[in-house]
Amino acid sequence: MISQGMTRGEWILLCNCHLSVSWLPKLESIVEALTEAIHPNFRLWMTSMPSPVFPVSVLQNSVKMTMEPPTGIRSNLLQTYEMFDDKMLMDCRKPDEYKKLLFAFSFFHAIVQDRRKFGAIGWNIPYAFTFEDFDVCRRQLKIFLDEYEVTPFRVLNYLGSEINYGGRVTDDKDVRLIKSILARFVQEDTLKDDFALSASGIYKSIPNASKQDYVNYISSLPLNPHPEAFGLHENAEIITNQNETRTILESVQSIQPRSSSGGGKSREELIADIATGI
Numbered sequence: 001m002i003s004q005g006m007t008r009g010e011w012i013l014l015c016n017c018h019l020s021v022s023w024l025p026k027l028e029s030i031v032e033a034l035t036e037a038i039h040p041n042f043r044l045w046m047t048s049m050p051s052p053v054f055p056v057s058v059l060q061n062s063v064k065m066t067m068e069p070p071t072g073i074r075s076n077l078l079q080t081y082e083m084f085d086d087k088m089l090m091d092c093r094k095p096d097e098y099k100k101l102l103f104a105f106s107f108f109h110a111i112v113q114d115r116r117k118f119g120a121i122g123w124n125i126p127y128a129f130t131f132e133d134f135d136v137c138r139r140q141l142k143i144f145l146d147e148y149e150v151t152p153f154r155v156l157n158y159l160g161s162e163i164n165y166g167g168r169v170t171d172d173k174d175v176r177l178i179k180s181i182l183a184r185f186v187q188e189d190t191l192k193d194d195f196a197l198s199a200s201g202i203y204k205s206i207p208n209a210s211k212q213d214y215v216n217y218i219s220s221l222p223l224n225p226h227p228e229a230f231g232l233h234e235n236a237e238i239i240t241n242q243n244e245t246r247t248i249l250e251s252v253q254s255i256q257p258r259s260s261s262g263g264g265k266s267r268e269e270l271i272a273d274i275a276t277g278i
Contacts, residue, residue: 002030002044009041018051028055031062048091048129069113069129073203073229074221076110080134081218086211094145096208097191101141101151103205103214104185105160109134111181111230112165118227119243121236122172136164156186181231198229 005012009107017027031044048054048234070076092098113129115122137160144152160166161182162175169175189195195205206217 005044006034006038006042009039011043011045012016013045013047015047017046017048018054021051023052024053024055028058031058037098037155038057071114071117072223073107073110073114073225074218074223076113077106077218077221078215080109080131081211084211089211092142092145094151097151098142098145099208100191101156101186102138104135104190104197105137105141107203108160108182108185109137112178114225115230117244118230118232118236118240121232121239122230123177124174125169127168127174128163129168133164135170140164151188151191153187156168160186184231199231200226200228202226203229227261 002012046256070079089099116126140159161179167180169178185197190205193207197203227234
């Protein structure tokens with residue numbers, strides 16, 4: 001397939017290369033053999049999760065793009081709803097229930113992703129939840145609302161917290177946590193207008209609305225969410241800020257020269273000055 005693409009000038013996409021560990025050396029040799037003699041329109045695209053066995057030479061000779069979830073509940077929700085339109089939001093036999101529960105699942109998706117910034121306080125193990133996990137929940141939600149007269153909340157909770165998202169969760173305490181989080185959002189009270197999704201009531205289930213109404217509401221949310229949105233104490237934010245500061249200082253330290261000259265400050269003295277605000 002790759003040889004044919006090089007001859008005809010086609011684009012070739014290799015998905016999830018990290019799953020074919022035994023084939024990666026062959027991929028490395030194929031990339032090293034690419035020359036200017038191939039068709040100018042030929043492109044080789046590869047997708048992969050971060051992997052220690054992925055060939056370094058392939059990365060060095062490639063143009064790299066990374067996709068990471070946005071930081072913050074508001075940014076995460078906005079990214080999710082940018083993929084919807086009014087037709088999709090109405091594409092259900094019970095559009096009112098669908099919109100309310102879809103927003104609940106979207107909020108849940110933002111919460112479980114953004115909890116990683118709290119380190120061990122958020123999750124014992126930092127899990128790589130993806131949009132595909134959410135999309136499976138969305139499709140299952142539509143199916144159950146279309147086929148059942150009574151909304152099966154227990155089934156939705158089980159599929160979401162133990163199958164779709166829970167399939168990635170390995171720590172027993174994290175399993176209990178993710179089940180508790182989803183059960184808080186996906187319940188009968190969620191179908192009520194202005195149902196509070198957080199203790200402060202800032203995050204809530206808004207009345208039946210269009211996509212633009214949801215986008216307007218999400219845009220009004222705080223840019224930096226308070227720990228209460230995650231069900232955490234405000235001290236959790238202090239620890240998070242300390243960890244972020246430490247990461248920044250370590251990054252600055254890693255790019256500083258190992259020794260100073262001309263009587264200047266050493267790298268350690270410079271980092272100490274930054275830490276003290278000098």
